[in-house]
Amino acid sequence: xxxxxxxxxxxxxxxxxxxxxxxxxxxxxxxxxxxxxxxxxxxxxxxxxxxxxxxxxxxxxxxxxxxxxxxxxxxxxxxxxxxxxxxxxxxxxxxxxxxxxxxxxxxxxxxxxxxxxxxxxxxxxxxxxxxxxxxxxxxxxxxxxxxxxxxxx
Amino acid sequence: xxxxxxxxxxxxxxxxxxxxxxxxxxxxxxxxxxxxxxxxxxxxxxxxxxxxxxxxxxxxxxxxxxxxxxxxxxxxxxxxxxxxxxxxxxxxxxxxxxxxxxxxxxxxxxxxxxxxxxxxxxxxxxxxxxxxxxxxxxxxxxxxxxxxxxxxxxxxxxxxxxxxxxxxxxxxxxxxxxxxxxxxxxxxxxxxxxxxxxxxxxxxxxxxxxxxxxxxxxxxxxxxxxxxxxxxxxxxxxxxxxxxxxxxxxxxxxxxxxxxxxxxxxxxxxxxxxxxxxxxxxxxxxxxxxxxxxxxxxxxxxxxxxxxxxxxxxxxxxxxxxxxxxxxxxxxxxxxxxxxxxxxxxxxxxxxxxxxxxxxxxxxxxxxxxxxxxxxxxxxxxxxxxxxxxxxxxxxxxxxxxxxxxxxxxxxxxxxxxxxxxxxxxxxxxxxxxxxxxxxxxxxxxxxxxxxxxxxxxxxxxxxxxxxxxxxxxxxxxxxxxxxxxxxxxxxxxxxxxxx
Numbered sequence: 001x002x003x004x005x006x007x008x009x010x011x012x013x014x015x016x017x018x019x020x021x022x023x024x025x026x027x028x029x030x031x032x033x034x035x036x037x038x039x040x041x042x043x044x045x046x047x048x049x050x051x052x053x054x055x056x057x058x059x060x061x062x063x064x065x066x067x068x069x070x071x072x073x074x075x076x077x078x079x080x081x082x083x084x085x086x087x088x089x090x091x092x093x094x095x096x097x098x099x100x101x102x103x104x105x106x107x108x109x110x111x112x113x114x115x116x117x118x119x120x121x122x123x124x125x126x127x128x129x130x131x132x133x134x135x136x137x138x139x140x141x142x143x144x145x146x147x148x149x150x151x152x153x
Numbered sequence: 154x155x156x157x158x159x160x161x162x163x164x165x166x167x168x169x170x171x172x173x174x175x176x177x178x179x180x181x182x183x184x185x186x187x188x189x190x191x192x193x194x195x196x197x198x199x200x201x202x203x204x205x206x207x208x209x210x211x212x213x214x215x216x217x218x219x220x221x222x223x224x225x226x227x228x229x230x231x232x233x234x235x236x237x238x239x240x241x242x243x244x245x246x247x248x249x250x251x252x253x254x255x256x257x258x259x260x261x262x263x264x265x266x267x268x269x270x271x272x273x274x275x276x277x278x279x280x281x282x283x284x285x286x287x288x289x290x291x292x293x294x295x296x297x298x299x300x301x302x303x304x305x306x307x308x309x310x311x312x313x314x315x316x317x318x319x320x321x322x323x324x325x326x327x328x329x330x331x332x333x334x335x336x337x338x339x340x341x342x343x344x345x346x347x348x349x350x351x352x353x354x355x356x357x358x359x360x361x362x363x364x365x366x367x368x369x370x371x372x373x374x375x376x377x378x379x380x381x382x383x384x385x386x387x388x389x390x391x392x393x394x395x396x397x398x399x400x401x402x403x404x405x406x407x408x409x410x411x412x413x414x415x416x417x418x419x420x421x422x423x424x425x426x427x428x429x430x431x432x433x434x435x436x437x438x439x440x441x442x443x444x445x446x447x448x449x450x451x452x453x454x455x456x457x458x459x460x461x462x463x464x465x466x467x468x469x470x471x472x473x474x475x476x477x478x479x480x481x482x483x484x485x486x487x488x489x490x491x492x493x494x495x496x497x498x499x500x501x502x503x504x505x506x507x508x509x510x511x512x513x514x515x516x517x518x519x520x521x522x523x524x525x526x527x528x529x530x531x532x533x534x535x536x537x538x539x540x541x542x543x544x545x546x547x548x549x550x551x552x553x554x555x556x557x558x559x560x561x562x563x564x565x566x567x568x569x570x571x572x573x574x575x576x577x578x579x580x581x582x583x584x585x586x587x588x589x590x591x592x593x594x595x596x597x598x599x600x601x602x603x604x605x606x607x608x609x610x611x612x613x614x615x616x617x618x619x620x621x622x623x624x625x626x627x628x629x630x631x632x633x634x635x636x637x638x639x640x641x642x643x644x645x646x647x648x649x650x651x652x653x
Contacts, residue, residue, distance in 0.1 A: 008582040012324055019331055026345055031612030034604045036338035036345055039596075040331055047327035054320050071581040073377040080376055084574065087369075090553065091566040103550065110546035115376055118542065130547055134554060142204045144558040 004071060005058040012051040019044030083114060098149020099139070103131040159282060163513030166506050172212050176514045179216035180521045183223020187239045188231055188533045192548050194224040194240070196368035198484050199360045200555035202491075210492035211507050214485065215514040221481050222274060222464045222515070225424060226522045229266040229457050230533055233259060242424035242460040245432040249445060249452030256448050264392040265402055265450055266457035267526040273410040273458035274519035277465040280414055281512055285501065289473040292498035297609065298616050301602035302626035304476060304595050307420025309630040311588050314426050319637055322588045325579075329589040332357055333596020340604060352564040359487050361556050361565045362593060363480065365572025366579075366586045368552040372545050373577040392527055394450075402454035405435050413459030417466025423479035424460040424467070431459035465515055472500055472508055476595070480587060483594035 023044055029035025073080060086109050093102045104127050111123035118126070138144040166172060186197045198217050205213035228240030233250035246266065253262040295303070312322040335346045336356030347353040394402070412434060413427040435455040436445045445452050467478040475496035477483035489496045494504055501508045526533075556569045579586055610616035617623050 004582050008578075008584070009324075012328075015328070022346060026343065027341075031607055031614075033612075034607055036341045036343045039600045039603065040334045040345065043327040043330045043334075047324055047331070050320050050324045050327065054318070054324070057318075057320065071578075076377050080373060083373070083376055084570065087549070087553075087570050087573075088567070091563050091570065094557070094563055094566070103553075106553075107546050107550065110549065111543070114546060115542040122543075126543065126546075130550060134550060138204075138554055138558065143207075144203065144554070145561055146554070146557070147561075147563075 002058045002061055006055055009051040009054040009058070013048055013055070016044050016048035016051060019047065079113070079115065083110065086110065094149075095147045096149055098151055099146035100131055100135055101149065101151070103134065104128065107131060155286075156282065159286075159509055160513075162505060163282075163509040163516075166211060166510030167215075167513035167517055171209075172215055172510060172514065173517065175208070175212040175216040176219050176518050177521055179219020180223040180518050180525060183220040183225075184227035184522065184525050184533060185536065186220070187224035187227020187229075187243075188536055189539075189544065190231055190235075190237050190239050192371075192551075193367065194221045195363055195480050195484070196371075196548075196552065197224075198481060199363045200368075200551050202360065202484065202488055203555065203558040205488070206491065210489070210494055210504075211510045213488065213492065214507060214511050217485060217488065218468065218511055218514065219518045222461060222518065223522055223525075225457075225461045225464050226267060226270050226526050227533065228460075229270070229453075230263060230526075230530070231537060233262045233266070233453070234534065235537060240424075240460075242428050242464070243457070244425070245428050245456045246453055248432070249447070249449050252446070252448035253450065253453065258448065260392045261394045261398050261450065262453050263530055264527065265394045265398055265454050267392075267523055268394065269402065269406040269409065269454045269458040270461040270526075271519050271523045272406050273413060273462040274465060274522075275516065276410050277414050277417075277462040278512060278515040278519070281465060281469055281515075284418075285469050285473050285508070285512075288469065289498045289501050292474050295474070295498070295622070296620075297602040297605035298620055298623045299626070300474075300476075301599060301606055302617055302623040302630070303420070303474065304599050304602065306626045306630040306633075307476060307478070308588065308592055308595065309633045310419055311591055313633040313637070317583050317585060321584050325584055325586070325589040326592040329592025329594075330596045330599065332362070332589075333593045334600065339597065339601065350564070352562060352568070356597075357568060358559065358565055359484065359594060360559050361569040362572050363484065363590060364552045364556050365569040365574075366576035366590065367480075368548065369569060369573025370576025370580065370586075372548055373573060374580055375541060375545060377577075392530065398450050402450050405431075405451040405455040406458045408434060409455035409458030410462045412455075413462030414466040416459070417463030417478065418469050420470055420476055420478045424463040427459040427463035428456035431455040468511065471496060472511070473498060475500070476598075477591070480590045480594075483591060486594065 019040055023037045023040035026037030026040070027035035028037045028041060086106055090102055090106045093105075107127035107130055108123050111118045111126050112120075135146065139146045167176070182197065182201070183194065186192050186194065198220055201217070201220070205216065208216075224240055225242060228238060228243035229246050229250065231237050231239035232243040232246035233254050236247050236251040238244045238247055250262045250266070253259065308326050312319060312326060333356070335353055337344050337347075337354055344354060409431040412431045413424070416427040416430055417423065432452060432455055435451045436442050439445065439449075439451065467482050470476045470478045471482045471486060475486070475498070477486045486496055494500065494507065552569065553566060556565050557563070559565065576586055606616050607614075617627050
């Protein structure tokens with residue numbers, strides 16, 4: 001855990017520095033009349049202090065022999081990245097292709113190569129049912145305005 | 154007579170046909186998502202929130218509340234049968250529940266947890282009726298300093314109870330408060346950290362953050378550590394506990410109810426902590442503590458009662474003070490604001506139909522849930538058999554639609570995915586998301602209370618220590634922060650799972 005703590009706290013320390021720099025551009029006000037920069041600067045400073053404490057704690061802690069699992073998945077990281085890319089792609093395509101097509105494509109991808117590969121029949125069938133039924137529930141019944149895209153549906 | 158007239162108001166609202174219907178829908182959905190691991194009440198409620206905007210606020214809150222306490226009933230089913238908690242509040246139920254199932258006593262385990270939940274839910278509802286109105290009267294005396302101290306105490310409590318490092322929990326609270334300050338400052342009208350983004354001008358939305366941290370990240374973790382779940386193949390028979398089972402567990406149910414209720418009221422407490430605490434108490438006072446972990450019925454009855462009582466007690470601070478005790482209440486707070494109802498001490502007075510309607514629906518909801526969970530248990534067990542590779546694309550789809558439909562804004566989908574990644578990393582590096590979320594929700598309230606207090610006191614922080622109510626709250630909060638620093642005093646033992 002020691003190295004993990006050092007790594008993560010360094011990231012938080014950097015984030016704290018960012019908060020402090022950015023919030024010092026806002027007006028701090030005074031203790032009599034705190035301005036918009038008051039609270040962000042305060043929590044930025046606290047976050048910085050706490051992350052330094054965690055770094056020191058990790059540094060001073062004894063080198064125990066505990067086995068720490070790796071923070072990234074050694075085998076499945078490709079699947080994870082692919083799923084994330086698919087989600088981001090969905091966000092980009094949603095308003096271009098419309099809800100039905102983008103959702104169908106996302107689902108087929110996730111069924112086929114999300115965790116374990118489902119048969120094409122299952123993947124296509126599942127995607128069709130899921131995208132149409134969610135369209136029916138949200139667009140037609142609950143009147144959520146789902147994006148229509150360039151094709152008009 | 155006050156009690157009786159309130160009760161009749163409660164039931165007149167609850168027995169309106171549409172409210173009964175929404176209460177039932179809430180209970181069914183709650184049980185369903187309680188049974189399904191990988192999707193919890195937090196994600197579900199934020200998902201369904203946008204679709205409630207067209208309902209009356211009373212019906213909406215009745216349904217959302219039903220989802221929350223319904224999930225507590227459903228969560229135990231998976232813990233007992235599969236050894237996978239459907240909810241974090243059912244984690245401890247696994248310890249003895251699954252062992253009971255392995256010994257062929259799945260029926261009594263499921264039965265006692267449903268009956269225990271029912272008893273706890275009903276008692277908690279009565280307690281709400283007794284406690285909430287006087288508390289709201291007291292809260293009318295609260296000024297900005299008291300509110301600040303109370304929220305400070307709430308955050309501190311959550312940090313104190315954090316399962317991992319307290320320092321890390323403190324860091325998460327800071328990050329949450331910071332995220333809450335993004336957007337237009339309500340006092341000065343100045344934009345903060347928005348970088349001219351229209352989406353950020355209104356601040357980061359609560360729903361994308363919650364769905365990211367609790368929905369998407371959970372799916373990512375499951376892709377990464379997919380576990381094969383085996384349902385314990387057992388015939389579920391004898392759901393009705395025997396007389397001996399009742400004798401063994403009735404006191405545990407009562408203790409669990411009260412522990413759960415009071416931990417539920419405390420801001421920062423909640424169903425998960427309540428279930429752990431109730432289990433720990435039972436083990437400590439039991440005459441045969443060695444039986445715990447190998448199928449003691451008390452170890453199922455107590456935590457299941459506690460998590461139900463807690464999930465209902467948690468409504469008290471929300472409906473009387475306008476302060477959310479946990480993440481689910483935080484979403485409901487957001488919901489109330491969207492419905493244009495100001496949560497706070499005046500809520501009971503200004504919207505009696507809302508308060509008493511919700512309380513009344515809890516009586517009915519608990520009866521519905523008892524019926525849903527005892528005779529119909531077979532249906533839920535079948536749903537458990539839906540394999541995760543089929544389930545997870547659907548969970549993702551619900552998250553995507555849910556977030557999009559709040560504001561029809563694609564940027565919020567991106568924000569959700571980013572918080573999904575953040576949530577995944579937080580889990581991997583052993584940070585807890587719960588303090589972050591609570592701090593994030595409270596941030597605007599804390600900031601206003603803090604700045605108004607300092608205006609009142611001309612810049613002196615002593616205002617928090619000179620007013621009696623505020624002083625008490627602050628002293629408790631500071632004690633909680635300082636206690637762990639004193640060597641030899643250890644924090645109470647925690648479960649391995651995070652609190653959410």
